Amino acid sequence: DAGVTQSPTHLIKTRGQQVTLRCSPKSGHDTVSWYQQALGQGPQFIFQYYEEEERQRGNFPDRFSGHQFPNYSSELNVNALLLGDSALYLCASSSRLDSGGANVLTFGAGSRLTVL
């Protein structure tokens, strides 16, 4: 049973470019959340997708956008890259049907983005 898979694992871009990161959730999960994690910091919530719609959004500019497909996979797009966008981007999946309200997240290994 595959967990959460993300691609690419590493990538290098230059300022002003655009990037697309991809995520396939764990089998049986229908909700995908994206996080940005800077070195030595905790994850920062970007947004969450459920039923192909953005349901919640953290404090990130409109340069960060996403999409969820009918098979629950998701993409994160970042436009007009800045040096400060260099970070590990984590995708986490969960199921709305999880009982007990815990809604435990299963994380992928992340995509490490370096902006030069």
Place this chain on the structure above:
Amino acid sequence: GQNIDQPTEMTATEGAIVQINCTYQTSGFNGLFWYQQHAGEAPTFLSYNVLDGLEEKGRFSSFLSRSKGYSYLLLKELQMKDSASYLCAVLDSNYQLIWGAGTKLIIKP
């Protein structure tokens, strides 16, 4: 604002016990999570507390006091593989996870 505080780094000895504290100030509370993250890897779920008290799971236990805005993660019989960062996260009133910066735990032989 919302805030989660954890020590930046702790050091402990193999076979010993260590307690990692987490204090929080959030808009609402719908549960507190602890995750473990090895360097370069994904965070993995350790525990979830929503009611006051101690939850024990093998060598790991997690405690919550909602009135004090306080939690701790207790690790017993430390092993070298426990060297990792431990992240505390609180589910706020909007069911959004607010994360601490993590505590880097170093285990020495």
